[in-house]
Amino acid sequence: MKSGPRTKATDASPEETSAPRRSRVSGMDRALQVLDHLYTSGEPAGSYAIAKAVGAPLSTAYVIIDELVERDLLSRRPDGLVWLGPRLYHYGLAYARTLDFLGEASHVMHELGREIGETVQICGRDGDHMVVLAMADGPGHFRVMSEVGTRVPLNWTASGRLLIGHLPDAERIAVFKRSAKASPTERAMTDAAALSELAEEAFKKRLSIQISETDFLVSCVASPICDASGACVATISIVLPEHKVVANPELYGKAVCDASEAIERKLGWRKR
Template identity: 75%
Template sequence: MSTPSVLSDDDPVPGTAAASETPRRTRVSGIDRALQILDHLYHTEKPWTAYAIAKAIGAPLSTTYAIIDDLIARDLLTHRGDKEVWLGPRLYHYGLAYAHSLDFLSRATHEMHELCREVGETVQICGRDGDRMVVLAMADGPGHFRVTSEIGTRVPLNWTASGRLLVGHLGEDERLNLFRQSAKMSPTERAETDPVLLAGLSRQALKDRLSIQISETDFLVSCVASPICNRLGECVATISIVLPEHKVVEKRDYYGDAVRRASEKVERALGWRDP
């Protein structure tokens, strides 16, 4: 926003509760003020004038006008009538995207538990956070085998089967630069770190809809992952089976086929894959 990142709020609007108190210097960031404005409109469920908003939230009038102008310019607010403002169309698109993400995670979590029951192993839903893979959801297998990663765990993309899939849809140069900047040696020192090789493996894994890593992050722990892709072919997340190394070696096709079926079910349920 064009407003300062930190605003001095020692000149409240006359008539507010803040003005009746002993003057006390406080500092509120521009983004906090913007959120106060949006929250006020949301909770009252009706348009307001800038003056009325400033009075309601106890903010300087000049600051409120400046922030409202910025929000209107960015379609986060819109004019209603001559002087009143209301929530803008950009917020609607954000809301739709958020709601869709909830639908996705709900559907993916359902299939995660189904796959866990089918194969009897730990299953995870993973996504990408910049140059890291992050565990979004997990269902523990019924056996004694346990994995060290938990929900919220973030690791370099080159350490995991899922990490490679999550960037497989990116352009060649983007994948190459990403791995050049982020590839790191894993605790077992078995994870691939060569950016050129990783870029190729990533693209091929997405094409095959299957990625397998064996003991690259943790000794004797392996992962069999399949991508969950949207209509554009972008890998938005993965579903993966985490299990002992010897099981992958013995039944590679079994686990590979199971995880691919699960990812396809998620895509079909969300309308990203034809029935």
């Protein structure tokens, strides 16, 4: 009697023939495991204890911990134990300020939107770009293309110029030299020296206006939000049709400047 066809080992599926693979943990993941362990335990620990807690080879833990100490993300005590470092403290303070800032700024943003009847944005700097941090749509049919998270080159917008207006001239020029790009409407200035001069002037006036530089028939009126040191940390801006700004720049300029000052007062950055 003939037996049935034999199945060769090579016919088996990969799941049946391949040995279980060990997942490789990246250096970033290991660093986060170390930080998370210390945060969760709430007390300093030695390298051996940390390696055992996170399931990492001792040699790997030593390397990761040394690198974190070198970067001030961890601090090593005289007894050899390590704890969370000063750099994390500064990150935490910056994050907390951001939460406070956006909360207060959003209230003013919505108030301004209701008062002026137009779209209002809070914008910040992300390297060589301006980024929309918060936005309140106006009640009318006019809508802007940018949404929260939108990033555009600093030279395209009124807010972008303000965000580096407090910097020294040489630093402003360096930023614009590497980042200035032609806008879709081809109306945005790209000359670094001229942009630096405009940024300084707008920052001193606490008012920047751009007309149709990014989108046709769309304008922006912005004012800086400055911290206690005088640095521009964000802007509040009104985005509206070009003809409205041309017809009444004083109205929108005063409204946005009053709003930026209100935010600064709420955060204790401006004397009443």
